[in-house]
Amino acid sequence: MSLIQKISSTLGISGFKSRIQGWVFKKKLLKFSGRFRWEPEACFYCPEMCRFACPVAETLRDNTVTPRGKMSLLHLAERGFTPESVAGGPAQRLWFLEQCTGCGRCTEFCVHENDVATQLRQARAEHFSRESVRLSPAGSLTEQVDAREVGRSLEALRALEGVVVLCEPGRREWWLARPKLLEELGATSVCEAWLPHREWSWGKLSELRIDEIGDALSDCTQLWVESPDAAWFLAKAVKEEREALGAEVRLVWQRFFAEMAARELPLGTSFHESYFLSRLFPRLGYSVPMYERGLLPFHSGWNVHDCGGEGHYRLAHPGNARAIGERFLADLVKDGRALDKIVCQSWSCMEHLRGISEAKVVYWLDELFDGAR
């Protein structure tokens, strides 16, 4: 074999229609052989063409929170470097991993077909399961589950019964710190679970897996979830289509809306979530200037999100993040309506907005349930 052929073979490009196909093939081969986990290493060396696709990077303009910036943390961890040596500590490392809205556009954009979003998601879960930053010890109310894993995780789901709060990974402590709220909801378990609603919405979840998850939850009488995506997945894909499932899916948001409907909104409060803006606020009779003036750069729909909630591809375009950052907040301030407070549904959106706005930015659950501590 000539030198050129050797290099060509190493590159994985011979005999393929395009170079990229060659790379993808090579990547899959290496993954199959178990030689290394491809994604973090590939991202570490990549020129980062997905930067433009990331709403977080677009909003903060910070190289540390681009998909590559975050994936590099994973790669360095795989090479054995500790969080202390890389980022100064586990909590500092987590801050960077949390700068992700989970929109999945990095995954969709990656020419290597790296599932960057899932890798980051798993890293956050691993952080909470491995690192010693928990605020309170795990009690009988807690479980941690990644519902995508058949086996152990489904067994944990099967063990759930009664009234269960399925919260996002990393939010368990938040819930446990609010016993009054849990009591009010009648919850018997708080379970951190990453439901595969994103994969489901993309048509990447098999019917078999949906069945398995549905069956695993059949001993639950009520499921409280935080996000409309999760509710949609459970209610439509699991509950309604599977009569055998006895669970009733409830959205913690429903309580939120009910509560908010009864409140007088302080002037200058904004809700950084177009689901509020486009669907529920008008129904509740709230006035949202941006929505009314048609200044939001997208159309409403059942799965509408702003700069990167786990939703529709088009709507997660980082251009929206820029529009939110520049037009939305700036407009409200310019009109003399000083923005005092922004309420965020997503933890990471909250962090971003804290970076670009001088208004007080709070997590929506805190806004509502502070009194339930």
Place this chain on the structure above:
Amino acid sequence: MKALVSALGNEIQSLFPEDSAFVADDLYTRRVYSKDLMPRVHLEAREGDLQEPSIDAVVWPADSEKLAKFVRAANEKGWELYPYGAGSGVCGGATPGRDQERHRPRISVDLKRLDKIELLDEKSQIAKVQGGIIGQVLEEDLNQRGFTLGHFPSSIYCSSFGGYLATRAAGQLSTYYGKIEDMVLAVEGVLPTGEFFTTPVAPRLAVGPDWNHLFLGSEGSLAFLTSAWVKVHKLAENRRFLSFVVSSTEKALEGVRQWMQEGLRPAVTRIYDEDESRMLMGIKDGVKLVCIIEGEQTLTDFTALRINQLTMKWPDWKDTGEEPAQHWWAHRYDISYNQQLILSHRRMILDTFEVSTSWAGLPSLHKHVKLATEAVAKRFPGKGEMLLVIAHFSHFYHCGGNIYFTLCGRSPEDTPTPEFYDGVWDELLKACEAQGAAISHHHGIGRLKALAYRRQRGVLHDVLKSFKHELDPKNILNPGNLGL
């Protein structure tokens, strides 16, 4: 919000109490901003331990006033400032050099918050664009208003407009739209003393030396370039695709010379030399040439017609239809993705070297730079040494063109890879200098080619150094870059 951990970070933040996200000084942020995309950085990261970050803090000014205020403070206190765009430079121009003496605080200045299109004069087709905007975002924003900048580097998704100005960048369609210096009417910026400046805005002027050309290509050594007035164009009405296989690189170059000197300006013309054609396209005999013509309908039709008329007469040229050019168009940004597998392997190196010279000098330059592999083999006789250099020609002018070499190699077992990498570059640069060619066509100089730049410029490098001293008496702005 990132918590501040150092006295320096707190001191900087105290200058901007109203902007709580102005500065960060945590370990990971400093780590990320201590590198750009120079492959040597990857090699060091791959084969060594984690190194101490070379940057002490990073700041994000939200507007040019804040930038100027910060620069004034830095000048007063003697802090070193390193302008940072998207960090996609491949010559180490945005970060301190590895051997650079460290005696003052070093602050990376990320300009990506300066990312607006300030003005679009549709009648004159002039836009005023801030330096921090990402290339693809700028292009999409202009496209929505019916215009294009016409600047399409393969790094367009991960590079900033300010970076294009700082490095005198060139896009893939530059034969039609021009390079960045052809597009810029005027630049605006902040001097190392914190003073604002603007070069005159006019389509052409004869009022002394051209200030634009002092700042374009200065790679963050002379000033912060915060915005520029640039020409924009109406979106192209038509695009034509042509492809050929030509018997040899020299024959292909000769044909392109003829059409360029006849005045034809296809947006893209790319000739892949024999090795690159064989390795990447599977062409066993001859070299591949793709040509894309863009612009107004009549003009594109005429250009295609004339090129076809010429090439039909040339027996060494074989028309291969539209598909190869269309395929290139569909994958025109892919080249930058293809480095992971090489770079993730120990001892492997991968880099690119883009040079330019006259039509008369191109064949010889091509030959002699490729022959540098022999000098490298002699210099590193250890077991396992390997170096392959392939090339394509992608930018053409009335008087000459560029060559874009891709080098892929493996260090011998007895030599640390960074040392091998440095040796390879030394031989390549010497081969290029011996031919009297420009050592960079569009990537710039940075710290990678600073020594060769100084050798080539001679006394003019000293003049540039004196000029920098006038602008930057404390040498706070990107010290060491360009050898200054």
